[in-house]
Each structure stands twice: as structure tokens, then as C-alpha cells.
Amino acid sequence: MQDVAIIGVGQTAFSRKCGVSVRELCFDAFKEAMEGLDITTDDIDASITCSAPEYDKQRTPSGLISEYLELTPKPAFYVETVCSSSTTGLRVAWSMIKAGLHKVVAVIGFQKMSELTSREVAERMGRGADIIWESPFGITMPSGYGMYARAHMATYGTTEEQLARIRVKNSHYGSLNPKATYRKALSLEDVLASDPVAQPLKVFDCCANADGASCIIMASGDVAKSVSKIPVWIIGLGAATDTMTMSGRKTLTGLRCSQEAARQAYEMAGMGPQDIDVAEVHDCFTIAEMMAYEDLGFAKAGEGPRLIEEKQTYADGKMPINVDGGLLSKGHPIGATGGSQIRTIVRQLREEATEAQVKDAEVGLVHNIGGVGQYGNVTILRR
């Protein structure tokens, strides 16, 4: 069977209010992904559209986006695991190419959240939890991650200041990223003084909803070598779930879906955490990045705080993480986020990340989570 490579990546700027339609957002991301490739839309065999439903009015957007990108009559469909939808799309595209069904597939992630009020968004996020047993009692994303933070503090003595240092790092890199929603570097004092959201999480511990789109063009090995200058190979894939209910979880100090997805991805790649040169992890909240350090094996359980204290996750540290600003700075347009993370790692491996290039990066990892830890995808890429 042929290897599978990423040959193009693109994303729009992420913003709090894009002012254009979903189809236009997707077009912009697709256009950037196609730049420099020796193919046309005729060469794309299928498209996979990834987002979370109900944030904008258009239902079944795959057909619409396919028509707007001039991909009709090629197959198009929709894949969803909320915040990790576009890395699930990547996993599906990989399978279709590996199986020999398609040669070139476009994975398009998007979300337009600014049509709704904050209250409407919160109501929808609530219905992303179990609507019989949990969402009626007030579970939302910040309250769920607030519980993780409390559990990590109670078990390992983690402090609010250590969590805040993650935002300080990510805001520094966000200030260098022209596509980020938030481009102001924040101090430790700024983060610690921000208003409480779901204690111990404060405003600056949380990412923000956003509008945006991303695109990943994937191809079989033979096509990749002939149409792109620097193919980036998919060498590890892992996917797992945990219970829909928070109350069903065995522990709240880490995400089982991350641990299991990482195990699979490392096994498939024949590698371990020590082989990763640069990573993107799902920092929807500061505590989420802290748990990812441990769940992905970059630190032992309880030792994540040391990684950030020692600045090891900065671009010049031992294990550079989220050096594009992460979700915390870029904003989190749900379906577009995974594709944006993939774009960052692909640009790092191609040495195109001029803002914050990690030296000699050959192997990168992307960790993308859906919901309050319901879905986890880990993808390992190599130049």
C-alpha cells in the first residue's frame, strides 16, 4: 500500500467576526492550500468537510462547499467530532487514500460562530454534553475543564501561576502569528488578574470562540512526490474516546482519550515522545495544555508544571509546544482548529515557520481533542 502525505495546507485568519459566508471562508483556506501545487481542482478526487453543526444556518454544508470550490461531481461528505473534527477528517482521508479509493483528498475544516450571541453559543455547547444526565445540570466547556484543573491541583499541587505561565508563553507566540485572533503578549500579572470564569480558570486561561477555516490537501505517495516540493508524511495515527459523561471518567487529572490515541500513534510510527521535535497540543484551556504534556508522555504524571516553569516548551526549549500561539491566542473556530494545528506542524517541518521556527524539526505531533475530552486524535508527521 502507498504511503500518504500532506501536500498542501492553508487557513484563513481566525477572528471574532469574519464578515463573510462559510463558503468564502473555505475558499480562502483552500486557495492557500493549493498554492504552489502542480494540480488543479480536477485532480482532487473527494472533499471532506469538518465542523460542528448548529453554529450557522446552512445545514449539510459539504455539497455547498464542494460546489463553491468547483469540485462537483466528486464525492463530498461531512465528518464531525466537535473540536477535533478536522483531524478526524484527516484520519478518514488517510484511510481512503491508503485503501486506493482516492489519490487526492481535500479536508476542509470551518466554523462561523459570530452569527450567534454568546448565550446561544453556550446553549449549544451545553448540548454537546449528555443532554439527559449532565447538560441540564450546567456542564459547559469551562466548568468541565475547571474540574480538571481542580483535580490536577489537588493531586499534584499544581498552582494557578503555573497554569498562567502557559498563557504567557502562548500569547508571546500569538503576538508573532499574523493569523491569530489575539496578538498581544500577556504578562503573568495580566493572566492572574483576569476575571474568573469557572474557578480556578480565569478569562485568560480560556480560548475564545472564533470564525475561520483550514484546509489540508492529502495525496498518495506517488502523486505527492510528483506534485509537491516537500511532502510531509503521515507516519502515526491514533484515535480514541472517553465517556460522554464527566461522571463516567475514571480520573480527572488527565484525558484517557489522549493517552490512548498517543499510544496508538507512537506505536504506528515506531517512536516515542522523545522522538518528537515540535508539537501542537489542544490548549482550549491552560489546564488542557498542562494535561497534554503528561498524557503525551512529554512529562511524567504530575510533572507537567515543571516543563513550563523551566520554559522547556518554548521554541528554543527541549520540547517546543504551541509555538504558533495555540488555541489560546489563535482563537478556536471548532471545525477549523485541527487543520490549523496540522498547518503549523507542516510549516515547521518544511522550515517555513518564519515567526518561530524550531531548529532542525523533522518529526512533529498534533494533539486535537473534541468536547470535554470525549474524542482524542494524535497525528505524527515527518518531513
Next chain:
Amino acid sequence: MQDVAIIGVGQTAFSRKCGVSVRELCFDAFKEAMEGLDITTDDIDASITCSAPEYDKQRTPSGLISEYLELTPKPAFYVETVCSSSTTGLRVAWSMIKAGLHKVVAVIGFQKMSELTSREVAERMGRGADIIWESPFGITMPSGYGMYARAHMATYGTTEEQLARIRVKNSHYGSLNPKATYRKALSLEDVLASDPVAQPLKVFDCCANADGASCIIMASGDVAKSVSKIPVWIIGLGAATDTMTMSGRKTLTGLRCSQEAARQAYEMAGMGPQDIDVAEVHDCFTIAEMMAYEDLGFAKAGEGPRLIEEKQTYADGKMPINVDGGLLSKGHPIGATGGSQIRTIVRQLREEATEAQVKDAEVGLVHNIGGVGQYGNVTILRR
């Protein structure tokens, strides 16, 4: 690469108001699909959940259903092409098994539409068309298919009576199907006398919304042979799209997405329409079944009406079609429909369709359409 087989199929009864939750519907379909198989939930490597969003309150149902079926922490995700979602799920599962990523995958289709009023359902169906250029002007499913019917009549002289004969046939078989919503055999007079919906289509030319779930268990060849008595092999797959906008279509006398998907599926199977022993086609309206006769090559363009006039599509005819009652009798719980069609053909090929068994059926075809002809899937199965 290994061949891929269907080893189990199940569905709930379809009904206008199920009275149970989505998770319970899915459990019932899953339970029937697992019956008689020498595997447990531990052997299922991943689940794919298929439905159209916004009809019930629960968002991102994949995690929920996975937990309820005790499949956690296995990967779970959601696939959607509206009415053809579960055959798109089958295509994705096929790819994952063929690629060697998984050995056994469960494809679970469902829809619960009875939580909403008819008006709310119609509003959502409208937003399944292009919300900028078409749905504001009143495009809904019946009006779209009404235009197809008018075009077929104008071009080929097709009559309302010929369309009605399709419902007469399907209602006959629906009366034999214990899982159908409508089990009354209708006369030609009944159909012709029913109230107009979108002329020339009348109430009995249209299928009805329903609640229900379906499940397909798929496996790689080696597993299939060891755990199931009669594996049914997937030998042809086709998928295509047409424009989201009705106004973008080149013709209204047939569906380009059906024609293109059929071409691909026949090519992959190395077969033609003459090799098919029994078929399920997407009869959301009587005109849809009529067009399918021609789009799938069972009749030449314009000669579909003769097929039904001559009763060739009855169980003892040359080309038996929808001998389970079709969507017209069973009801159409959007995400569950494709899986129900697959179940019917699998039961036919296993000679388990006691209600209306087609003699010596070895090769079957399933044709499943999404939207007003936006998405088309054709699947060919062999005993």
C-alpha cells in the same frame, strides 16, 4: 488488501413517534446486528454514527452512542450526507478496513424527528438547500422533487398514474414488512385521490418523516469468514455529488449524482445493471424511484414508466426493486435509511427475506440519495 464484508445488519421498527431516546434506538439496531455473530463489543474497533443534525437536542451523538453501546474508548465519529449518511458511513468504514486501520467497524444510522413539529422539520429541511440563493425562495424536498416530476412528464410524457403505480407496488410490500411505518396496501385510486403536496406530487407520492435506527457491522475478510455464517461482500462502491443549487443542475429528468455513482460502482464490481438480481433505490418520492430506474441503467432514459407498467420491478419481475416497501412505506428516518436499505439487500442475499424473497438472488444493489439530489451513493453486494 483484504476484501470487506457485511457480517451483521439490524434496524428498529420505523415509526412516526418512537417514544424512546436516540441512544435506545441505536442500541436496538445494534443488538439485532450483533445477533448470531461470534464476537463481542470488545471486538469492534470503531463506530461511525450517521444522521442529519438539528432534529433532536443532543449534539455530537457519536460519543454518547459509543458510551451507551459500551464501545468506549474505541474511536467514534460522525458522518453526514443527510439522507444518504449511513451509506456514506459504509464507504468510510470500508476504507478503514481496506486500509488495515480497523478489522471490525459498526456503522450506526439514526434519526429521531418526532421531537419537532412539522413546521420545525420543514424549516430545517429548507436550510438543507443553499441558504443564500435558494431556501429563502421556498425550495423544500417536495417542491424540488415536484420539479423533477414535471420535467420527466414534459420530456417523456410520464403520467401521474404511472408514478402512482410505484406507490401501489411499494405499499403492497410495505404491508408485508413488520418494521414499516405504513402497512396498508393502497390502490391506484387511493394514491391518485390523495391531497396535492407539490404538484404533480400528492400525499401518497411522498415518503414520511420517521424515527428509527439501523446498524451495519462490517469486517475484513478473514474475520468475516470466521465469525459469521454468511458474509455478504462489498464488491462495488460509487459516490458522487451534484450542485447544491437546483438552478445549477444541467437536467431535471434524472440525477447526475446517481448516474455517476452507478458508473463507478458497476466499474469496480466489473458488472452492469443486467447482473443485479435485486435492488433498493431511494424512493423518497415516487418520481425518485422512477428516475432511479433510468439513472441506474435498469431502463433507458424515458423508459422507466414501462418498467412499472409491466410490473417488472415486483419481486417476481425481471428487476425486483424496493420489495421491502421502500422509503414510501417504511418511512424515512434520514440517517437510518441507508442502513435499512443495506439490511434488506443483505437479508435477500442470505435468503432470509421471508416476506418477499427474490428467488436465487446473488447480487444486490443499494442506491441512496442525499438532499434534492446533492449526494448519491451506490453500493453493490454479493453473497
